[in-house]
Amino acid sequence: MNGITKIAVAAFASRKGYAQARELLTCAAHFASLETELWLLGRESPNENLAAENPFHESLSHESLSVENLSPENLSVENFSPENFSLPVDVVCQVVFEEPRLCSTEEWMPALMRLYERSRPQAILFYADLAGNELAVRLAARIEGSCATEALSLSMTDVLTVGRAAYGSNLTAQFDLQAQPWVLSVAQGAFEPINIKEKRTPERIVSVERLLDAPWHTELRLRPEKAEEGIETAEVVVVGGRGVGHRQHIEQLRRLAESMGGKLGGTRPAVLDGWLRHKDLIGASGNVVRPKLCLAMGVSGSGPFMAGVEKSDVLAAVNNDPDALIFKYCDVGVVEDCNAVAQELERIISKSNNSNKRTANS
Amino acid sequence: MVRLLACFKTTWNLDEMTTDEWNRMEDGRPPSFMKKTLGMYDESALELALRISDDVKALGGESELTALTVDEDIEDHIAKNLFAIGYARVVHAACREDLRFRPDLVADMICGFVKNAERLENFFDLILTGQQANLGDNGQTHLLMAEKLGLPCVLNVIDASRVEGGVRVASLVDDGLLEQTITTSAVLGVGNAAHPYLRVPTLRERMNVSKKSVLLVPGESLVPPDERRPPKVIQTGLSLKKIQRECRFIQGESAEEKARSLYDSCLEEVLRSCALKS
Ligand SMILES: Cc1cc2nc3c(=O)[nH]c(=O)nc-3n(C[C@H](O)[C@H](O)[C@H](O)COP(=O)(O)OP(=O)(O)OC[C@H]3O[C@@H](n4cnc5c(N)ncnc54)[C@H](O)[C@@H]3O)c2cc1C
Numbered sequence: 001m002n003g004i005t006k007i008a009v010a011a012f013a014s015r016k017g018y019a020q021a022r023e024l025l026t027c028a029a030h031f032a033s034l035e036t037e038l039w040l041l042g043r044e045s046p047n048e049n050l051a052a053e054n055p056f057h058e059s060l061s062h063e064s065l066s067v068e069n070l071s072p073e074n075l076s077v078e079n080f081s082p083e084n085f086s087l088p089v090d091v092v093c094q095v096v097f098e099e100p101r102l103c104s105t106e107e108w109m110p111a112l113m114r115l116y117e118r119s120r121p122q123a124i125l126f127y128a129d130l131a132g133n134e135l136a137v138r139l140a141a142r143i144e145g146s147c148a149t150e151a152l153s154l155s156m157t158d159v160l161t162v163g164r165a166a167y168g169s170n171l172t173a174q175f176d177l178q179a180q181p182w183v184l185s186v187a188q189g190a191f192e193p194i195n196i197k198e199k200r201t202p203e204r205i206v207s208v209e210r211l212l213d214a215p216w217h218t219e220l221r222l223r224p225e226k227a228e229e230g231i232e233t234a235e236v237v238v239v240g241g242r243g244v245g246h247r248q249h250i251e252q253l254r255r256l257a258e259s260m261g262g263k264l265g266g267t268r269p270a271v272l273d274g275w276l277r278h279k280d281l282i283g284a285s286g287n288v289v290r291p292k293l294c295l296a297m298g299v300s301g302s303g304p305f306m307a308g309v310e311k312s313d314v315l316a317a318v319n320n321d322p323d324a325l326i327f328k329y330c331d332v333g334v335v336e337d338c339n340a341v342a343q344e345l346e347r348i349i350s351k352s353n354n355s356n357k358r359t360a361n362s
Numbered sequence: 363m364v365r366l367l368a369c370f371k372t373t374w375n376l377d378e379m380t381t382d383e384w385n386r387m388e389d390g391r392p393p394s395f396m397k398k399t400l401g402m403y404d405e406s407a408l409e410l411a412l413r414i415s416d417d418v419k420a421l422g423g424e425s426e427l428t429a430l431t432v433d434e435d436i437e438d439h440i441a442k443n444l445f446a447i448g449y450a451r452v453v454h455a456a457c458r459e460d461l462r463f464r465p466d467l468v469a470d471m472i473c474g475f476v477k478n479a480e481r482l483e484n485f486f487d488l489i490l491t492g493q494q495a496n497l498g499d500n501g502q503t504h505l506l507m508a509e510k511l512g513l514p515c516v517l518n519v520i521d522a523s524r525v526e527g528g529v530r531v532a533s534l535v536d537d538g539l540l541e542q543t544i545t546t547s548a549v550l551g552v553g554n555a556a557h558p559y560l561r562v563p564t565l566r567e568r569m570n571v572s573k574k575s576v577l578l579v580p581g582e583s584l585v586p587p588d589e590r591r592p593p594k595v596i597q598t599g600l601s602l603k604k605i606q607r608e609c610r611f612i613q614g615e616s617a618e619e620k621a622r623s624l625y626d627s628c629l630e631e632v633l634r635s636c637a638l639k640s
Contacts, residue, residue: 105541134517166496173597213546216546303377332610333609344618
């Protein structure tokens with residue numbers, strides 16, 4: 001594959017952002033670029049404990065930086081020391097707002113444009129979460145580049161070919177991105193993080209900017225809402241679908257998930273009916289999980305839903321319709337009323353947990 | 363007068379397709395017996411526009427609702443339904459091109475329509491679309507429209523209501539739920555909305571609009587052929603995802619028996635390995 005001369009990886013300066021940057025740097029390696037920039041967008045995330053996590057306000061201990069221990073502390077302004085920096089990155093550009101305030105993703109665009117104008121990379125990568133998808137599309141539109149969101153695979157010859165889901169995540173489509181710069185958002189988990197040991201000594205640029213007032217909105221308020229804590233990394237995930245039928249049965253599933261040390265998520269109907277929160281949605285437009293065990297209860301197995309669970313090691317489904325699509329996609333199937341099965345499973349597992357506890361105590 | 367434009371697309375409910383039908387699909391078109399319906403998020407966008415219009419009227423104001431689709435055709439019953447529930451105009455921007463993976467062209471067409479309306483001093487206060495629709499799963503049209511029109515855009519909108527001085531919009535962001543009051547014209551990309559489905563008209567409402575007809579606008583009048591930009595992203599392949607698993611069915615006489623068998627033959631081992639690790 002022929003390489004390009006410059007690629008940029010953009011991430012927010014938050015704990016989550018650093019983990020995402022790691023994945024993006026793995027993807028960036030596919031471009032065989034001569035130079036790699038890391039664009040860090042300082043963001044005050046009301047969800048995080050700023051005193052502890054805002055890299056711009058804490059003075060923390062020096063540590064060698066590597067892809068494995070990429071963390072806010074390690075990338076803090078005070079602690080940056082190029083000699084210790086072992087990411088495959090040549091330039092780190094940080095944008096810090098003088099007086100950070102809650103802002104919409106769109107308000108990052110001027111800063112992003114300045115980052116682009118400074119170095120004009122041929123490819124820019126974002127992580128395909130809500131903000132990353134938005135920034136990728138907007139940036140491509142403004143710099144007249146070509147854009148693909150939620151990229152799952154890529155290959156490069158004269159053009160860049162990107163694979164992503166289509167047809168409600170039932171099919172995979174390939175696209176040629178004709179014009180550079182190429183702006184991509186990279187789907188969660190598409191490129192496994194690898195340990196990149198190559199050490200470079202990056203140049204470092206910090207731009208302290210003023211966040212301009214956006215005249216088109218007022219009274220911004222964020223109600224923090226996180227996905228069921230750790231659902232993305234949970235080893236057991238139980239999913240409730242429309243077939244669960246009632247909120248009280250969802251509570252039963254929650255107890256079942258807890259008894260297995262797992263987490264509970266839901267399909268779109270379960271969320272729209274208010275049984276679960278938006279952040280607990282599993283699927284193409286929600287969380288993508290990769291547990292050891294996923295237990296889908298009363299779920300039909302639509303393409304958009306399957307996109308969220310197809311990386312599970314073992315996928316088991318309970319559905320009362322023997323012809324349900326999900327039985328085409330799972331490892332173990334039970335044709336039965338999901339609530340009756342959930343009730344019995346909870347009983348069996350609680351009993352087993354109790355006897356394990358007794359054994360451990362004696 | 364508050365003018366609201368809701369852009370929608372009709373498409374197939376792919377949840378209804380069987381594996382055999384996916385395998386047999388040619389030219390990327392679902393089987394001919396399947397009927398097109400409103401895109402899932404577009405339906406929510408159309409309903410949200412109606413709700414904002416209701417708010418305007420409740421506050422003593424006036425509002426006008428326009429629904430616009432860019433497509434090769436529009437089913438008559440869908441248009442009639444939109445008239446019946448309160449849309450003053452249903453516009454069909456006729457375009458014969460393959461639009462599945464052309465959010466850029468769809469956005470250009472909608473922008474052409476908005477600009478033509480502005481020339482007649484008809485300014486839209488809000489433009490709503492669904493945030494994504496199959497077949498393309500592109501999720502870009504609203505953003506491209508906003509960029510082209512120079513308007514702010516709120517994504518993943520789940521609710522909006524008219525308030526003093528603007529429209530209060532609730533949307534999902536990565537950290538939670540963002541609420542803001544939009545004080546200027548804007549584009550809203552509607553996602554998993556609080557009111558996802560379109561209201562149902564009464565028989566009388568249907569009869570009242572039986573003579574109304576769709577306004578047909580040729581695509582060329584919105585984006586003249588010499589102003590067409592060649593696509594920067596070209597779709598080159600489409601393939602069915604490979605099914606990697608084969609289902610083993612758990613047998614049993616009752617739910618209890620099946621639960622026991624599921625536990626013994628599958629769950630116990632996985633749970634033990636998780637417990638060992640932790
Ligand atoms: C662009 C786009 C993005 C989307 N993104 C997502 C997404 O991220 N996540 C998502 O979930 N959906 C998403 N959807 C919606 C998706 O297409 C499906 O409509 C949805 O996943 C269906 O959810 P479900 O399986 O719970 O409901 P249904 O399809 O209605 O299935 C319910 C199932 O429950 C079974 N059942 C009923 N009663 C019982 C019982 N007592 N016991 C056992 N089984 C029972 C039925 O047989 C049926 O198979 C998206 C759609 C689009 C167009």
